[in-house]
Amino acid sequence: MIYFDNSATTQAAPEVVDTYDKVSHQIWGNPSSLHKFGEQAFNLLEQSRKQIADLLSVSQSEILFTSGGTEGDNWVVKGTAIEKRAFGNHLITTAVEHDAIHNSMEQLKQLGFEVTYLPVDEHGRISIADLKAAIRPTTILVSVMAVNNEIGTIQPLAEVADVLKDYPKIHFHIDAVQGIGKGIQKLVMNDRVDFVTFSGHKFHGPRGIGFIYARRGRKIAPLLTGGGQERNLRSGTENLPAIAAMAKALRLLLNDEPKKVARQAEIKKRIFDHVSQFPLVTTFSEINNGFAPHILCFAISGVRGETIVHAFEEHDIYISTTSACSSKKHLASSTLTAMAVPESLATSAVRISLDEHNTLAEADEFIKVFDQLYDQFKKLSD
Numbered sequence: 535m536i537y538f539d540n541s542a543t544t545q546a547a548p549e550v551v552d553t554y555d556k557v558s559h560q561i562w563g564n565p566s567s568l569h570k571f572g573e574q575a576f577n578l579l580e581q582s583r584k585q586i587a588d589l590l591s592v593s594q595s596e597i598l599f600t601s602g603g604t605e606g607d608n609w610v611v612k613g614t615a616i617e618k619r620a621f622g623n624h625l626i627t628t629a630v631e632h633d634a635i636h637n638s639m640e641q642l643k644q645l646g647f648e649v650t651y652l653p654v655d656e657h658g659r660i661s662i663a664d665l666k667a668a669i670r671p672t673t674i675l676v677s678v679m680a681v682n683n684e685i686g687t688i689q690p691l692a693e694v695a696d697v698l699k700d701y702p703k704i705h706f707h708i709d710a711v712q713g714i715g716k717g718i719q720k721l722v723m724n725d726r727v728d729f730v731t732f733s734g735h736k737f738h739g740p741r742g743i744g745f746i747y748a749r750r751g752r753k754i755a756p757l758l759t760g761g762g763q764e765r766n767l768r769s770g771t772e773n774l775p776a777i778a779a780m781a782k783a784l785r786l787l788l789n790d791e792p793k794k795v796a797r798q799a800e801i802k803k804r805i806f807d808h809v810s811q812f813p814l815v816t817t818f819s820e821i822n823n824g825f826a827p828h829i830l831c832f833a834i835s836g837v838r839g840e841t842i843v844h845a846f847e848e849h850d851i852y853i854s855t856t857s858a859c860s861s862k863k864h865l866a867s868s869t870l871t872a873m874a875v876p877e878s879l880a881t882s883a884v885r886i887s888l889d890e891h892n893t894l895a896e897a898d899e900f901i902k903v904f905d906q907l908y909d910q911f912k913k914l915s916d
């Protein structure tokens with residue numbers, strides 16, 4: 535089996551499952567309880583928070599646990615809108631965000647907020663001139679993803695940070711769900727960013743757990759109110775087994791990161807160099823040049839993405855149409871659409887997404903199967 539769909543989700547690491555299991559069995563108290571079981575759970579909660587904070591070189595109090603990327607994105611967007619509505623009603627984001635951002639923005643529009651979607655170029659990248667032109671006195675949030683989940687574009691985060699240094703009141707949010715463990719931590723955890731979203735299951739942690747980085751002093755309103763957990767900002771009894779397991783997953787992920795990133799880049803390049811020679815293939819991702827090392831998106835003209843995915847599945851190779859969310863809806867990729875790729879080509883796109891366990895031998899196997907399937911694809915495209 536070759537699993538090349540790691541941007542959809544990753545397999546939980548055995549050590550991670552082990553931690554989840556141990557905590558579930560042994561440290562099952564409620565961190566809010568006053569007795570020793572509670573204290574033990576509270577200590578582990580804070581230890582996990584510290585471990586994550588240390589790995590990202592931030593303070594423990596700047597890490598807040600969530601149920602994953604979708605909640606983190608919803609929270610920062612809507613939490614900013616609620617918190618800062620007296621200062622302005624304008625939010626800026628990009629045309630290529632995940633639906634967790636896009637649909638939160640759309641909901642806010644229905645409540646009277648105004649949203650600017652920054653357009654992207656043929657590489658899926660925003661322009662800094664467009665960002666500068668979009669900023670208004672009423673702007674309260676700029677939300678830009680780190681790595682596009684469909685084609686792997688890295689947004690110009692350092693330049694966005696530079697622009698926003700002149701606007702210290704605007705919240706700067708980065709959705710880094712696809713950008714952790716990919717060698718761009720300095721770009722993401724830059725000295726201007728206020729909020730960053732992370733999701734555990736994208737880096738071999740459990741499902742349904744994530745966290746946000748929230749810069750000290752920057753406020754967002756809670757969306758989940760209740761018992762006052764997470765410093766009154768996110769109520770709900772903490773999912774301690776998942777939190778401890780996620781902290782373990784992050785430590786494992788970031789251990790030896792440069793070597794792992796280099797290997798993913800090598801695998802991506804090997805596949806890219808091969809498939810891009812074929813006349814029916816259009817590649818949307820690039821090698822380096824502002825693209826993440828783990829995502830490769832390409833189309834085979836005249837063949838639907840689903841057909842390509844299932845053809846590889848027959849050979850026990852698992853890839854994806856451009857995103858897990860859009861694939862079952864049979865929609866053209868929203869990123870490719872924003873890049874003005876014609877719909878007929880956008881619906882022929884597939885995504886390979888790697889993790890640190892993939893190998894060059896898997897790339898070679900993929901290439902072998904690709905060559906076998908290409909003749910079939912050629913017939914379909916005629």
Ligand SMILES: Cc1ncc(COP(=O)(O)O)c(C=O)c1O
Pocket residue numbers: 541542601602603604605607632634679681682683709711712733734735744
């Ligand atoms: C860029 C991006 N943001 C947010 C999410 C949502 O994360 P989760 O699945 O943890 O809710 C995803 C998931 O694919 C994503 O790729």
